[in-house]
Amino acid sequence: MKILSAEQLSQADKETIKKQEISSEGLMERAATLVFNEIHKRLEGAPIPIKIFCGIGNNGGDGLVIARHLVQHGYHVNVYIVNYSDKRSDDFLSNYEKLKEVTDDWPEMIKNEANFPEIRTGDFVIDAIFGIGLNRPIEGWVAKLVEHINNSQAFTLAIDMPSGLFSDKAPGENASIIEADFTLSFQTPKLVFFLPATMDYVGNLQILDIGLDKQFLAKVDSNYRLINKEEAIQLYKPRKTNTHKGDYGHALIIGGSYGKIGSVLLTATSALRTGSGLCSLYIPKCGYDIVQTALPEAMVLTDKENHLLNAYPNTFDADVVCFGMGVGTSNKAKAALEDLLNSVNSPVVIDADGLNLLAQNKSLIDLLPENSVLTPHPGELQRLIGSWKDDFEKLELVRSFSKKYKIIVVVKGAHSFIIQGDNVYINNSGNPGMATAGSGDVLSGVITSLIGQGYDPVIASILGVFLHGRSGDIAAKEMGFEGVLAGEIASNMGKAIKELYT
Numbered sequence: 145m146k147i148l149s150a151e152q153l154s155q156a157d158k159e160t161i162k163k164q165e166i167s168s169e170g171l172m173e174r175a176a177t178l179v180f181n182e183i184h185k186r187l188e189g190a191p192i193p194i195k196i197f198c199g200i201g202n203n204g205g206d207g208l209v210i211a212r213h214l215v216q217h218g219y220h221v222n223v224y225i226v227n228y229s230d231k232r233s234d235d236f237l238s239n240y241e242k243l244k245e246v247t248d249d250w251p252e253m254i255k256n257e258a259n260f261p262e263i264r265t266g267d268f269v270i271d272a273i274f275g276i277g278l279n280r281p282i283e284g285w286v287a288k289l290v291e292h293i294n295n296s297q298a299f300t301l302a303i304d305m306p307s308g309l310f311s312d313k314a315p316g317e318n319a320s321i322i323e324a325d326f327t328l329s330f331q332t333p334k335l336v337f338f339l340p341a342t343m344d345y346v347g348n349l350q351i352l353d354i355g356l357d358k359q360f361l362a363k364v365d366s367n368y369r370l371i372n373k374e375e376a377i378q379l380y381k382p383r384k385t386n387t388h389k390g391d392y393g394h395a396l397i398i399g400g401s402y403g404k405i406g407s408v409l410l411t412a413t414s415a416l417r418t419g420s421g422l423c424s425l426y427i428p429k430c431g432y433d434i435v436q437t438a439l440p441e442a443m444v445l446t447d448k449e450n451h452l453l454n455a456y457p458n459t460f461d462a463d464v465v466c467f468g469m470g471v472g473t474s475n476k477a478k479a480a481l482e483d484l485l486n487s488v489n490s491p492v493v494i495d496a497d498g499l500n501l502l503a504q505n506k507s508l509i510d511l512l513p514e515n516s517v518l519t520p521h522p523g524e525l526q527r528l529i530g531s532w533k534d535d536f537e538k539l540e541l542v543r544s545f546s547k548k549y550k551i552i553v554v555v556k557g558a559h560s561f562i563i564q565g566d567n568v569y570i571n572n573s574g575n576p577g578m579a580t581a582g583s584g585d586v587l588s589g590v591i592t593s594l595i596g597q598g599y600d601p602v603i604a605s606i607l608g609v610f611l612h613g614r615s616g617d618i619a620a621k622e623m624g625f626e627g628v629l630a631g632e633i634a635s636n637m638g639k640a641i642k643e644l645y646t
């Protein structure tokens with residue numbers, strides 16, 4: 145699903161009004177009625193006190209339409225106009241009049257702190273103060289109102305966006321932003337819903353298709369895409385019936401050191417569970433018995449060193465190589481990485497200490513074959529590209545890093561970002577249970593396996609991150625968030641793949 149900017153959404157709005165011969169008020173009615181339907185479906189007429197805070201623009205207009213429908217369905221509604229300016233929008237004004245026709249309880253004006261209503265724990269708050277039109281930080285008494293709402297224990301539903309969030313840029317430090325429990329957003333998700341510093345304001349997210357012009361949405365260009373099952377299934381290549389293991393690639397996993405053999409084992413298990421035809425490990429001697437016992441399906445080559453890797457078996461003929469988990473950052477490990485990068489021409493996957501070695505020896509980055517995949521978590525990323533002032537600057541830095549070295553960067557997080565040049569793919573599977581030791585090792589195995597099976601490295605990264613998340617979801621369903629082990633993310637991979645097409 146494309147992620148559009150506020151400007152693109154306003155354009156879509158205009159295009160829809162023109163093509164569907166609908167007025168902008170009609171479009172507001174359509175969008176806000178969908179919100180009302182969602183609320184009504186859940187509340188089923190319950191006599192909960194509903195407090196709707198409406199701005200004076202079109203987000204506020206949505207709030208007024210929702211209020212009218214709620215009143216007409218017998219709900220207990222109080223409407224507050226957050227009077228932050230005199231520039232009321234036309235659709236706000238006409239819906240203000242329409243609301244007055246259905247109730248004697250006229251909206252209350254909030255012009256300063258003295259007008260703030262008491263908000264109780266059991267209240268249901270609707271935030272229709274600002275939407276995509278926010279163009280500067282919320283200040284003064286309006287900021288205090290946001291704080292007042294956040295300090296209440298009331299359930300808060302944000303319309304289109306939690307007020308205070310910009311759709312396309314970072315909020316400043318200590319910005320006033322509604323902390324929503326739920327956000328119902330129109331037509332497309334907004335980029336800030338998925339960025340680490342702003343995602344927590346959104347709560348649960350649901351996107352409502354308000355029927356904006358399909359042609360415009362299809363042709364509008366966006367560098368940002370959200371990856372759900374609908375997108376993932378299109379990337380998946382089913383197996384043929386007449387087939388053999390040679391069709392699914394030979395993955396070589398290089399890593400491990402004394403005390404960290406488990407990491408390579410997880411990566412190799414995950415590669416095999418994702419469907420690699422063959423999988424070999426190259427590890428220090430001390431890991432030989434462990435791997436052969438724990439994973440008889442894999443083949444094992446050992447370095448001449450006992451506890452650390454020191455070389456790359458360059459006579460080995462693999463379809464794809466993954467390097468880094470558990471190797472440490474010793475000179476010996478550096479020699480092994482250098483050896484590898486001087487020997488291979490096809491894309492490699494680099495994770496964990498492999499990334500730290502690249503960060504410590506920046507000249508090695510030049511040796512990465514085009515389309516190689518790097519899978520840093522934020523700490524590793526910072527070591528590679530330096531620090532950033534906010535999530536947007538981070539995205540810019542990763543983009544130029546990706547362009548400069550012609551590589552793919554998978555920035556791991558609650559929503560992992562797959563970045564290739566200007567293109568950013570945002571993963572929407574997974575859960576907090578996956579924040580566990582070895583989870584990243586498993587991800588490297590999935591991506592490596594898919595590259596070995598012939599997927600283009602960027603597709604392998606997008607699909608791999610999605611499948612990793614789904615597999616984690618399957619594991620968490622059985623084990624609970626706290627109980628998930630990385631090995632279970634690997635072992636559920638077959639189910640995650642099956643679930644794509646069933």
Ligand SMILES: NC(=O)C1=CN([C@@H]2O[C@H](COP(=O)(O)OP(=O)(O)OC[C@H]3O[C@@H](n4cnc5c(N)ncnc54)[C@H](OP(=O)(O)O)[C@@H]3O)[C@@H](O)[C@H]2O)[C@H](O)CC1
Nearest residue numbers: 157172175201202203274275276277278279280281282304
């Ligand atoms: N296209 C769609 O998907 C639809 C969107 N709808 C809803 O409309 C809003 C966007 O409405 P808009 O009127 O453009 O903007 P807002 O309601 O978010 O803001 C209103 C005005 O507030 C001013 N502003 C901005 N920041 C601040 C601030 N910090 N303090 C005070 N005032 C501020 C600004 O005007 P200025 O002239 O003062 O700059 C805004 O214009 C969208 O989010 C949806 O909820 C439709 O209902 C359906 C179609």
Ligand SMILES: [K+]
Nearest residue numbers: 271274303305
């Ligand atoms: K809002």
